[in-house]
Amino acid sequence: MATLQLDGLRKSFGSTHILQGVDLSLADGEMLVIVGASGCGKSTLLRLVAGLETPTSGSVLLDGRDITKLDPAARDIAMVFQNYALYPHMSVAENMSYGLRIRGVPKDTIRAKVEATAGLLGLEKLLARRPRELSGGQRQRVAMGRAIIRDPKMFLFDEPLSNLDAALRVQMRAEIRRLQRRLGVTSLYVTHDQVEAMTLGDRLLVRHQGVPVQFAPPMEVFARPATAYVAGFIGAPAMNFLPATLDGHNARLASGHAIALPNAHPGHASVTLGIRPENVVVTPNGLPMTVDLVEPLGSETLVHGRLADGTPLLVKQSGAMPVGEVLYVDLPPAELHVFDAGNGQRLAA
Amino acid sequence: MNRALTHGIIILGVLLFALPLWMILAGSTQDPGAIARGDLSLIPHWSGLHVYIDVLSSGGAGAQPVWRMLLVSFGMALTIAVGKIVISVLSAYAVTFFRFPFRMVAFWVIFITLMLPPEVRIIPTYDVIAGFGMINTFGGLTVPLMASATATLLFRQVFLVIPDELMEAARMDGAGPWRFLRDILLPVSAGNIAALFVILFVFGWNQYLWPLLVATDPKLDTIVIGIVKMIGVETQVEWNRVMAVAVLALLPPVAVVLLMQRWFVAGLTEGEK
Numbered sequence: 001m002a003t004l005q006l007d008g009l010r011k012s013f014g015s016t017h018i019l020q021g022v023d024l025s026l027a028d029g030e031m032l033v034i035v036g037a038s039g040c041g042k043s044t045l046l047r048l049v050a051g052l053e054t055p056t057s058g059s060v061l062l063d064g065r066d067i068t069k070l071d072p073a074a075r076d077i078a079m080v081f082q083n084y085a086l087y088p089h090m091s092v093a094e095n096m097s098y099g100l101r102i103r104g105v106p107k108d109t110i111r112a113k114v115e116a117t118a119g120l121l122g123l124e125k126l127l128a129r130r131p132r133e134l135s136g137g138q139r140q141r142v143a144m145g146r147a148i149i150r151d152p153k154m155f156l157f158d159e160p161l162s163n164l165d166a167a168l169r170v171q172m173r174a175e176i177r178r179l180q181r182r183l184g185v186t187s188l189y190v191t192h193d194q195v196e197a198m199t200l201g202d203r204l205l206v207r208h209q210g211v212p213v214q215f216a217p218p219m220e221v222f223a224r225p226a227t228a229y230v231a232g233f234i235g236a237p238a239m240n241f242l243p244a245t246l247d248g249h250n251a252r253l254a255s256g257h258a259i260a261l262p263n264a265h266p267g268h269a270s271v272t273l274g275i276r277p278e279n280v281v282v283t284p285n286g287l288p289m290t291v292d293l294v295e296p297l298g299s300e301t302l303v304h305g306r307l308a309d310g311t312p313l314l315v316k317q318s319g320a321m322p323v324g325e326v327l328y329v330d331l332p333p334a335e336l337h338v339f340d341a342g343n344g345q346r347l348a349a
Numbered sequence: 350m351n352r353a354l355t356h357g358i359i360i361l362g363v364l365l366f367a368l369p370l371w372m373i374l375a376g377s378t379q380d381p382g383a384i385a386r387g388d389l390s391l392i393p394h395w396s397g398l399h400v401y402i403d404v405l406s407s408g409g410a411g412a413q414p415v416w417r418m419l420l421v422s423f424g425m426a427l428t429i430a431v432g433k434i435v436i437s438v439l440s441a442y443a444v445t446f447f448r449f450p451f452r453m454v455a456f457w458v459i460f461i462t463l464m465l466p467p468e469v470r471i472i473p474t475y476d477v478i479a480g481f482g483m484i485n486t487f488g489g490l491t492v493p494l495m496a497s498a499t500a501t502l503l504f505r506q507v508f509l510v511i512p513d514e515l516m517e518a519a520r521m522d523g524a525g526p527w528r529f530l531r532d533i534l535l536p537v538s539a540g541n542i543a544a545l546f547v548i549l550f551v552f553g554w555n556q557y558l559w560p561l562l563v564a565t566d567p568k569l570d571t572i573v574i575g576i577v578k579m580i581g582v583e584t585q586v587e588w589n590r591v592m593a594v595a596v597l598a599l600l601p602p603v604a605v606v607l608l609m610q611r612w613f614v615a616g617l618t619e620g621e622k
Binding site for chain 2: 087102103
């Protein structure tokens with residue numbers, strides 16, 4: 001049980017600045033998900049906390065204690081790696097207990113802990129197997145077991161689900177969340193998958209091109225994305241973006257159609273309007289959209305099309321829906337997100 | 350038809366390799382005079398088998414008994430193989446897993462020695478060993494042959510494909526450099542080590558030039574030197590005895606290859622780490 005605090009953490013490789021002054025604090029038992037496309041510095045951040053990299057400057061505090069200079073093993077932090085990094089020549093039990101054996105924990109204690117951890121993860125029958133005799137999901141569990149068995153102050157997850165197939169990913173995602181809740185261990189989870197980010201995190205940190213862009217609970221990130229990048233990244237299918245010009249309360253689309261916005265945004269002439277596919281309303285007296293692709297997914301239908309001015313638009317409707325050549329759609333002003341067309345920042349309200 | 354041709358070529362290859370061996374085996378049991386005249390029969394004379402017992406206990410005229418030379422050769426090959434593996438594993442470990450100043454310089458210095466054939470540096474090496482007073486010692490026979498750029502580079506290749514995460518996981522588990530080497534790296538590379546051991550053992554066993562220079566004491570004669578001495582000294586070469594010794598000289602490397610075959614093949618072919 002611990003809190004984590006990062007103060008002005010920087011990391012540069014030569015003249016490449018991967019991280020520029022990260023300040024972050026995690027409450028006890030909190031699960032923070034860092035999400036972003038590759039190259040946003042999220043893995044480096046994790047490795048700095050783990051102690052696998054040394055920061056250029058700044059400090060890492062675990063439970064108020066400065067651990068910046070400590071060896072990874074001395075930090076009392078466990079990490080789950082993307083490719084699991086199981087020791088190929090050791091059995092499941094040996095893999096899980098290796099850290100304890102190094103620390104000279106008595107054999108009886110180790111046996112009891114291995115059994116307890118295996119029980120927690122449903123690995124009881126697999127303890128004698130080698131990693132190569134396990135399925136992807138089982139390997140993932142062993143990797144988790146290796147982290148849990150040490151009763152660390154903190155867990156680090158480095159994209160632990162990205163090597164699994166889709167069905168297993170959903171299952172393991174729920175399992176990780178359940179375990180983390182149950183054990184109440186402060187966790188830092190890094191991913192590029194927005195669904196994982198939404199479902200796992202107590203709070204989300206969205207990073208883009210080396211800088212943090214939003215730090216908030218998942219639903220707030222979803223409801224009020226701070227920038228157009230976040231808006232497009234979080235939520236699936238991705239948000240639609242329509243260029244528009246502002247004229248008082250009215251936003252004029254490229255086609256000339258005007259939408260009355262709830263608020264005025266003085267000082268901003270050109271904006272980007274964002275609307276999630278599920279918020280687009282299909283109505284007979286709406287804007288005409290030329291349909292070019294229909295994807296029936298069973299429980300919902302995705303309709304890809306273009307507005308009169310050529311702006312692509314994706315519409316999501318629940319259930320099956322007969323679709324002709326043209327669909328008439330309405331963009332409810334209350335559901336619109338307004339971003340500055342230049343820097344992509346969200347405009348208030 | 351194609352199959353027949355393929356098999357024909359393989360069989361021809363096998364014969365090409367096997368025939369000389371068979372001739373030695375058959376020749377060792379025959380009358381030395383007949384061999385000298387060129388009347389070597391391909392059918393072994395079973396009555397001549399006692400030559401093996403003969404050479405094992407007494408050796409060639411003026412030479413050490415063959416069992417002793419076999420022992421020296423075995424000791425030398427084993428020491429060289431083990432020594433080479435220890436040194437090259439350690440140096441490959443250093444250049445692969447550690448960041449230290451002049452790491453790449455160290456790597457290139459090792460690499461460059463590959464370009465020099467051993468014969469080029471044999472005189473300076475002799476001078477160094479003589480300076481240490483190691484002429485005519487077992488150490489002098491083996492130590493200079495231990496450092497191996499080839500083995501170092503091979504192990505570096507093996508270590509490079511080991512995922513970084515494996516080392517990082519071990520670090521998080523609390524394993525220091527020595528523990529990681531012992532608990533993770535060596536077991537994971539066991540197949541490669543076994544394969545290289547076989548190659549290096551045979552390499553050590555076949556050494557000729559260096560033992561000839563550094564060990565003039567007959568007590569340190571290796572089996573290879575012994576065979577040469579048997580041919581050179583006598584006016585009337587006892588070919589059956591020479592051939593018998595050659596057969597005996599063949600056995601230990603063959604035994605090593607057969608014993609290690611399983612790991613040897615696995616080490617050369619296995620991809621996944």
